[in-house]
Amino acid sequence: MSDKRSPLADIIGLMRIEDPGREELTARCVELTHAVYPHHQVHGQYCTIHEYVECPPELTYDYLRQGHHLEEWTCSLRDFAPTGIPGLWVGRDRIEEDTRIYCRVVANPxxxxxxxxxxWDQGEKLWMIYLMRVLPALDVLGRPGSVIVWTNCRHPYYDVNPHPELAPRPDRPWVGDYWDLFYAGHTLEMNNLKAILEHRHRNGLPIGIPAPGTGRTP
Structure with missing residues (x-):
């Protein structure tokens, strides 16, 4: 006699229509749906924002993959220059005085x-990872343009600076002190990104700008 027991039977906590059933599954979804959510529940461990942009996805992707454009659309990242290590760049995060930020771009066309x-402060372990994806809006919204999705995960180093000895001064605030403002700050930056891309595309201008210096693409 064959054993038809589900391979999922021993996994505790699954909610599937087969078990506990449609009514309980629906009731659980209603229970999890609220009119108001605490900030820590929505943005505590992850910070995700998204935006529609009236610019073709190929052009949007090409703009984002060229790291020197961070100096245009971010609120505070400026003055990137090569470190001497291929692909690794260092700039300033002007949100805090004399703070260096290291960056490497990893893109998949x-x-x-x-x-x-x-x-911040060192380029050996790049743990602040800003994950962005460009979606063709025609596929997901039924209209031309792009949808940009941007996610950050709360790495433990946001809570504790792993290299306090590298800070420019002992009283310099740490990047993790701003975590509760990430959603708001990244929303401002996404608005910048949208404004730049839409303005240039609408007016028939080149989407990107020439990289300063020779081969400067952080």
């Missing part, structure tokens, strides 16, 4: 993902 691997 097929999936149109652009990940900025960054860190």
């Amino acid at each position: 097929e999936a149109m993902t652009v990940d900025y691997h960054c860190s």
Whole structure:
């Protein structure tokens, strides 16, 4: 006699329509749906924002993958220059005085993902990772343009600076002190990104700007 027991039977906590059933599954979804959510529940461990942009996805991706454009659309990242290590760049995060930020861009043209691997003060372990994906809006919204999805995960180093000895001064605030403002700050930056891309596309201008210096693409 064959054993038809589900391979999922021993996994505790699953909610599937087969068990406990449609009514209880629906009731659980209603229970999890609220009119108001605490900030820590929505943004405590992850920070995700998204935006529609009236600019073709290929052009949007191409703009994002060129790291020197961070100096245009971010609120505070400026003055990137090569470190001497291929692909690794260092700039200033002007949100705090004399703070260096290191950055490496990891991009995938097929999936149109652009990940900025960054860190304050040192470039050996790039643990601040800004994950971005460009979606063709025609596929997901039924209209031309792009949808940009941007996610940050709360790495433990946001809570504790792993290299306090590298800070420019002992009283310099740490990047993790700003975590509760990430959603608001990244929303401002996404608005910048949208405004730049839409303005240039609408007016027939080149989407990107020439990289300063020779081969400067952080």
